[in-house]
Amino acid sequence: MQEEQEILQEDNSEELYERKAFHVDKGQEPMRIDKWVQMHMENATRNKIQKGIEDGFLTVNGKIVKSNYKVKPGDDILLLSLEHPDESDVKPEPVPLNIVYEDDAVMVLNKNANMVVHPGVGNYTGTLLNGIAYHLLQQNPTLDEESLPRYGLVHRIDKNTTGLLVVAKTAEAAANLAKQFFNHTVSRKYVALVWGNVEEEEGRIEAHIGRHQRFRKMFEAYPEGDHGKHAITHYKVLERFNYVTLVECVLETGRTHQIRVHMKHIGHTLFNDFEYGGDKILKGTIYTKYKQFVDNCFELCPRCALHARTLGFKHPVTGKEIFFESALPDDMNKVIDKWRNYSKPKEM
Structure with missing residues (x-):
């Protein structure tokens, strides 16, 4: 049995699930898949595996099967899990949620700036996930992380990034969405303000992160691929303001800080991204008035200028393509308008 395991956790990916892939060797005798998986996974109970199979988290050769399926030589088994080995219990709290859409299977949220998505070191309360847990428990008091791991959160965006997130409300919907993220069929477009004049109208960035x-x-x-995970970002210019550029970024993969790292890699750090040096004047003049102008821009948008504007996916129940769009937040609109006015030719 050959096994490939890729853990997609918060330290290297926006997608919050584990992926375990197995290839069944020649000579394997017919065996129920729930029993076979239990034999090849540590600390996995038969009941938990059966529930995962029932919810659709396991596929054989790309197809959903039942627990009584008999494995055979050559089978490719893929198991997606929303478990996180280091995760602590989520405490439900009445955190305000900006709900864009909700039905019995999914919920789409528009996240504000300065909100952490899920609990972690230093942020165990007041996160978006605390609020999601509270909201779902009001609808279904029997819900817990055993029946819906991580309360249906299948992906995340950074604390200072605004915009759209989808949350699953059932285990079946979570399995379906996790597969869509894994297969790169979820459509995500971001808008970012970056330092410098991006020369090409559009481009593709491929470098491990x-x-x-x-x-x-x-x-x-890591463009040589010697470290990190494979990552691809597509970008196109929306508007130019001489010393900064407004771009649209489309994610083909979902690594942590992907847009921020990839744009810095090609010489265009995101505006006011303090972690990557974007909170300093990287392009422009040496005049005092320009420095004052940029400082005013930093005050207007006191965060990394990045917004998850669109989100599209197949509804996990109906199979219908659904699409959502979120307007740019006020802080980004204000700083873009300020740069737009600054870059206009001055009348003589």
């Missing part, structure tokens, strides 16, 4: 070798809270691009 992994932890920075010295600064562990940061990530870095």
